[in-house]
Amino acid sequence: MSERKATIASRVGLHARPASIFAAAVGDLTLEVTIALEADPAEDAMDASSILSLMSLGAANGDIVVLRAEGDGADEALESLVKLLETDLDAE
Amino acid sequence: MQNFTGVGVSPGRIIGSVRQMPKPISEPPAGERLDAATTPEVATAELRTASKVVQTELQRRAEAATGASKSVLEATALMATDPMLIKAAVKLIVTGTSAERAIWESGASVAEMLHNLGGYMAERATDVLDVRARIVAELRGVTAPGIPQSDEPFVLVAEDLAPADTATLDPNKILALVTSGGGPQSHTAIIARALGLPAVVAAAGVDALTDGTEVYVDGAAGTLQVDPGDDERTAVTAWEHVAASLSVFDGTGTTADGHLVPLLANVGGAADAVKAAAAGAEGVGLLRTEFCFLERDIEPTIDEQVVAYRGVFDAFPGKKVVVRTLDAGADKPLPFLTDSTEPNPSLGVRGYRTDLTSPGVLKRQLTAIATAAQASSAVVWVMAPMIATVDEAADFAAMCRVAGLKTPGVMVEVPSAALRSASILTEAEFVSLGTNDLTQYTMAADRQLGTLAALNSPWQPAVLQLIQLTVAGAIYEGHNKPVGVCGEAAADPVLAVVLVGLGVNTLSMTARSMSAVGAVLKSVTLERAQELAQIAVSARNSDEARTRVRAGLPILEELGL
Numbered sequence: 001m002s003e004r005k006a007t008i009a010s011r012v013g014l015h016a017r018p019a020s021i022f023a024a025a026v027g028d029l030t031l032e033v034t035i036a037l038e039a040d041p042a043e044d045a046m047d048a049s050s051i052l053s054l055m056s057l058g059a060a061n062g063d064i065v066v067l068r069a070e071g072d073g074a075d076e077a078l079e080s081l082v083k084l085l086e087t088d089l090d091a092e
Numbered sequence: 093m094q095n096f097t098g099v100g101v102s103p104g105r106i107i108g109s110v111r112q113m114p115k116p117i118s119e120p121p122a123g124e125r126l127d128a129a130t131t132p133e134v135a136t137a138e139l140r141t142a143s144k145v146v147q148t149e150l151q152r153r154a155e156a157a158t159g160a161s162k163s164v165l166e167a168t169a170l171m172a173t174d175p176m177l178i179k180a181a182v183k184l185i186v187t188g189t190s191a192e193r194a195i196w197e198s199g200a201s202v203a204e205m206l207h208n209l210g211g212y213m214a215e216r217a218t219d220v221l222d223v224r225a226r227i228v229a230e231l232r233g234v235t236a237p238g239i240p241q242s243d244e245p246f247v248l249v250a251e252d253l254a255p256a257d258t259a260t261l262d263p264n265k266i267l268a269l270v271t272s273g274g275g276p277q278s279h280t281a282i283i284a285r286a287l288g289l290p291a292v293v294a295a296a297g298v299d300a301l302t303d304g305t306e307v308y309v310d311g312a313a314g315t316l317q318v319d320p321g322d323d324e325r326t327a328v329t330a331w332e333h334v335a336a337s338l339s340v341f342d343g344t345g346t347t348a349d350g351h352l353v354p355l356l357a358n359v360g361g362a363a364d365a366v367k368a369a370a371a372g373a374e375g376v377g378l379l380r381t382e383f384c385f386l387e388r389d390i391e392p393t394i395d396e397q398v399v400a401y402r403g404v405f406d407a408f409p410g411k412k413v414v415v416r417t418l419d420a421g422a423d424k425p426l427p428f429l430t431d432s433t434e435p436n437p438s439l440g441v442r443g444y445r446t447d448l449t450s451p452g453v454l455k456r457q458l459t460a461i462a463t464a465a466q467a468s469s470a471v472v473w474v475m476a477p478m479i480a481t482v483d484e485a486a487d488f489a490a491m492c493r494v495a496g497l498k499t500p501g502v503m504v505e506v507p508s509a510a511l512r513s514a515s516i517l518t519e520a521e522f523v524s525l526g527t528n529d530l531t532q533y534t535m536a537a538d539r540q541l542g543t544l545a546a547l548n549s550p551w552q553p554a555v556l557q558l559i560q561l562t563v564a565g566a567i568y569e570g571h572n573k574p575v576g577v578c579g580e581a582a583a584d585p586v587l588a589v590v591l592v593g594l595g596v597n598t599l600s601m602t603a604r605s606m607s608a609v610g611a612v613l614k615s616v617t618l619e620r621a622q623e624l625a626q627i628a629v630s631a632r633n634s635d636e637a638r639t640r641v642r643a644g645l646p647i648l649e650e651l652g653l
Contacts, residue, residue: 015212015213016163016167016212017163017166017167019167020163020166020167020170023170024170027170046176047175047176049175050174050175050176051167051170051171051174052171052174052176052177052202052206052220053174053175053176055206055209055213055216056205056206056209056213058209058213
């Protein structure tokens, strides 16, 4: 199990356009990736390819989230997703 | 040749082909099971295929869209195949529920979850419900709900249009609006006038027209004709010339003998106000503040409000802007003000009355209006909607003065306010007649019901008489306090003449109607308008009132109105 932390950089938090971009990026992977707020237990983690899950997570600008994935290429995949979360997606 | 007759609500003559608005998707019955021949595996595969088709269609529309609607459509497209939505539905299918019912229930619980999160998320709940309806339509093999998509402009035929439909209605793709339901003051009529589209409402039977049928629509006469011929084609060409000459208002509302009747605009925000100013409006007679905040779940902050109001004030430097305080309730609910469980919202806590249930909102709004007014050169007046008694008028005027607003007024929409206008005007500095609600309450007929369209006409002599009484009260009060009209009646060039004849001082309307109203008004003297008003008030019924006044205005024929 690979695990990475990321700080949400988008000013509006992880909804609207940033959530669409992130969910689409996870959906393009063959791996299953979960996301949870740092303070939440791992079993509450949600499907990161679901825009509805991302929206219900309610992660705001500056919140820290934990991404988890298992399998071949998990480390690389998480690395690129962390970069995505740490970019202000709403500004682009 | 087949003809349909309804009520003409927005003038114009066009020929085009029909597109029916698809029927809303009905709820699959609770407990609906998979049929014997379908296994859960097959149903699951069908659901996934349907959701993929919906996603592709929404993505296609997102590519064609721009700005905010593009990102909303992109997010909505992702929702269509969202694991959270689909997994919950698949769980239900495995237990034997039909695919349609399963996605319906799954969509409902997701929408509820978003709704409970509040704010931006709650607004997205509607998108989930839209996606759900599209998936059910795809599973059933019927047309998706919403305004039809077409490359060619068309005549939109519907039962009635809801306020939400306006957001997706592209005026460049629509030639005319024709509805089987709705009345002269329904949303369809309001939308059509605002967009300048010919429109006919309450035309029974038009639901049966097939897509692609060529029809002639006359929005002044209120008729729709199948298989138009040469006469109709000539009428369309003639209308095009008239429309070009009617599109300009010179900026001064006056009768033929120079009696000034300022023509003001009804606006919903800064964008409307800028357009209205460019169209020659002499001020704003109605700023519908709730339209600045219709999408909101929580009360806008004072700072946000100041920005919204400033945008309107700055479009009219040195001119009058009448601000109506939040008119929430009935057909315009605002989650932070209205109780959606009321059995009879039209007679419920709406307009000024929300100050009883949500004290503080109105006071903060008045502070915001005063702050915005101080920073601009517009002459700002404020009025409260749904005032029924002189005590309410006095309380509102006192709140305005505390906030530093010097010209408090009230709307006359409730018949009691029309009857008591003399005493109301001892407290308020002006009144403005909201003819849509005044008609609905006088005739006890719901604005949205097509069946009651004839009752729901501002031409009803009883309504005209209440307007006359309101003016008489203002004269009796003795200080020449102004009486305006800001309902749809003011946008009807024929009725506008009657209103001026009844003694109304200003007319406020959708900016597009100013040129037609201005042109007809300029063709009559004040004395002639007063004679026509007398004819209308003494008519037996609304049809007679309208017909007799029309007969007295030869310019209508000339202009094709």
